[in-house]
Every structure is written in C-alpha cells, then in structure tokens.
Amino acid sequence: MKNTANRDALLAERIACLREFMTEERFDLFVRTLSMRTRYATLLAENTYHGQNAAALIRHCEAFGVQRMHTVETLCPFEPNTAIARGTERWIDVERHASTDEALAALRGAGYRIVATTPHREDSTPETFDVAAGPFALVFGTEHSGISDEVIAGADAFLRIPMCGMVESLNVSASAAIIVYQLTQRIRRDVDPHAWQLPESERLDILYRWMLLSVKDSQRILEMKLGISPAEL
16 A cells, blocks of 8 residues: 555656646646546457457547457457547557457456357347446457357357347447447446546556656656656656
C-alpha cells in the first residue's frame, strides 16, 4: 500500500508539471474520458485479417470506453489501418497473445468470462446478456470462418445479434459496434461503479501516459523541471 501511495504521489507530481503545458480543455477531456473508461469488459480479436476491421475494433473500444483489448495473431498480424484508426490506437492498450489457448487462459486468470460472438448459437443477445454477473471478454473471430473451435469449446456464453431480415450475420466491424455499444451502456447503468470504473491509481497511470504523448517535448520538460531522466519515465 505504501509503495502504491508513493508511486501515485510521484505520478501526481509529474502530471502537475505537464499540466502547465496543456490547455485546461485538453486536460479536462482526458480526466472526463478516464472517468468513463472500464476494464470490466474487454475484447479478444482472433486473427483479424483486414486492417480496416482491426482499426474499427480499436475505434469501437475508444469510442465506448473499453480501455484494453487483446489479440491472437497465429494466422495473421493485427495491423490497424492508420487512416481508419485516426490516432485512436494511442489511447487504447492492446495485449497480444501467442495463441488462442494462451489468451483464454490469461483472460480467465484475470477473472473474465469468455463470451463468444456468433450467429450460430442460441444463447443470449446484447439485450439479455447478464452484464452484472462479472467481468467478461467478447471474442470476435476471423472474418472468413468466425470464432475458432478452441473458443467454442472454452466459452462460458455465446452472444448473437438477432436478425429480422434474410441476412444471417453482419461483418465483424458492424457486429462489434452494436455489441460493444449496447453492453457498455448497460454496464454503466446496471453495474456498481466501483466494479466497472478504473481504480484511481490506474487512472493516474493512464493519464500520465496520455500526457506524455500529448505534450510536446514532454520528456525534456520533465528532465529540466523535475530532474527525471528518460530512463525513469
């Protein structure tokens, strides 16, 4: 606890230093955005092939307040199209895994339920899924074949978007937008804020990282004003 308190105090000092070089509007935007960020829900992108879809998943996370997403890249790299991501990848943490099994084990170890998104299973919908039962990871499969057999075997729940037309499913980008929007809205409405909001120490850490990215010559400023070397950042 003492180490955490000391670290938070150091971060607060650095944040205060960099704040002098930001507009109040920009700083307030960061603070307001972080108040809505969550790790209660996360995404796992399994072998996303198209760069535009990878970028869309990043943008959905940023837009709807999901701070971290995960990837499996055994078949193809997760490479967001920068023209579509438009810098949103700067604000989202991406954790890469060597395999689907490793990703599922890591997510389970962190307390997440594994929720496979597929139109082929009758389980729950974005309206009926129990968001209050605990943190969950939404798994989106590759564009052509969907989620893998490993995900199907390891899933705790399946989620589908009901269709009333003749089309069977939407592409991964559209599906993710609908599901992530609806579920994050329900989390903020139905789940205790202490469960879904980021802890204060985590908010400080992310705020500091964002400010390092946003303030011109941030490393030089910290070195000159606080005597902090680049290795200590």
